[in-house]
Amino acid sequence: MIHSMTGFGKACLQLPTKKITVEVKSLNSKNLDLNVRLPLTYREKELPLRNVIAQELERGKVDFSLYCEITAEETSNKINGPIVLSYIKQMQEIIPDADATELMKMAVRMPDALKVERLELDENEWTEIEKVIKEALVILMSLDLVKGVL
Numbered sequence: 001m002i003h004s005m006t007g008f009g010k011a012c013l014q015l016p017t018k019k020i021t022v023e024v025k026s027l028n029s030k031n032l033d034l035n036v037r038l039p040l041t042y043r044e045k046e047l048p049l050r051n052v053i054a055q056e057l058e059r060g061k062v063d064f065s066l067y068c069e070i071t072a073e074e075t076s077n078k079i080n081g082p083i084v085l086s087y088i089k090q091m092q093e094i095i096p097d098a099d100a101t102e103l104m105k106m107a108v109r110m111p112d113a114l115k116v117e118r119l120e121l122d123e124n125e126w127t128e129i130e131k132v133i134k135e136a137l138v139i140l141m142s143l144d145l146v147k148g149v150l
Helices: 040-056 081-094 100-107 123-149
Strands: 007-014 018-027 032-037 060-070 077-079 114-116
Touching (some): 007 123, 018 123, 032 040, 081 100
Parallel strands (some): 032 060
Antiparallel strands (some): 007 018, 077 114
16 A cells, blocks of 8 residues: 655664754655765765665655754764974964963864864664664654644
């Protein structure tokens, strides 16, 4: 039986250092038109994820979003100390009597003052995220079935 693919599914997962939220929105359409939004850390899983979604939702204009909110003190940004010190030294040569605090404020805004370390994908974490993705898809499809009954 062909039924409408208009709906919304949302599921959340609380991990020790982050909160994952999965949202799936679908509008009725003859073909599958899939738009996927993922954080950079999970980009390598995009193709398998598209395949899972395509198997579950055969048609519809689908917007899939995975949001990651860091809830712990852990961060991937680190101050690049040698670069910042180099900037401060160069600015002191230009303005010898400048306030050190002001120089620091300027130096941390300069290019490459922060190092962004790419976080590696944890496969155990991804397994938990896959469960939440499937849960959001089930919610989307179950709401669609309820609408079909009404």
